[in-house]
Amino acid sequence: MKIFLKIKRKRFQPDRFYLSNLAFKEGIKEIFEKYLQTGGFLYVLNKKERVYETYIDWIKGDLKKDGKNEQTFKEIVKVVLESKGIPLSYNNIAKNTPINSPHTVQTYLEFLENTYLINILYYIGLDKKIYYRKNKKLHISDPLIAKVLAKYAKTELSTPYTVESTLSTHLKRSASIYYHSKKTEVDVVVEREGKLYGFEAKWGFAQWRKPRGIQAFLLDKETLPVFLASYDFRKL
Secondary structure (H helix, E strand, C coil): CCCEEEEEEEEEEEEEHHHHHHHHHHHHHHHHHHHHHHHCHHHHHCCCHHHHHHHHHHHHHHHHHHCCCHHHHHHHHHHHHHHHHCEEEEHHHHHCCCCCCCCHHHHHHHHHHHHEEEEEEEECCCCCCCCCCCCEEECCCCHHHHHHHHHHHCCCCCHHHHHHHHHHHHCCCCCEEEEEEEEEEEEEEECCCCCEEEEECCCCCCCCCCCCCEEEEEEECHHHHHHHHHHHCCCC
16 A cells, blocks of 8 residues: 555555655645646646636536536535535525525536546445445645636635545545545545555644544644655555
8 A cells, every 4th residue: 555654564655756745745735736826637737818717617517518507506616615514405405595406406516426536435434334324525636626616606616625525536546435424524535455454634723533433543744745746546
């Protein structure tokens, strides 16, 4: 397992790539800050004009192709972004929009996931069971997509939420991702060899208590960029 911490004898130990990258920590942090602005799209790096408009046009095209209502989409996206990663139910979202239909909310969230705009994280219990009916965490798939959706829905975007979403997107490249919450919430949880491993992103000054039953790790402004730069996406 190659991540900045690797499993060995049922314990996490620093991976050599992570230890090597610590020497370049400041440079990696600077690059990560830029990544939070541009995301992982080469188009943004090569173009300066109409970037947001171009991606919004693509979203509108997908909405039309799928028979979705643009205003309904905006209402749901606005609630998702303003939740800042707080687990939501279909009912929660419906009650905070003029839609009033949990089923409609579900179909739009599925559209968002199928078009790679969001990641839906289901609750996983300490028994390793996935609870699909519990509230879900909704993460935006890319920092640029988050900016595009915020502009489209006319709402503010939280940097800590963007960072949390970025963490889950990277972990999803090599593992199924969930979340856990019991007294203490864990942003992203993965399962490996019958054990649960959690990762919590904290971009500001906030207290956090490690949960019981999950080997969890706190990633902050100093460690998260290096973690992502050292992570081996081929396997977990």
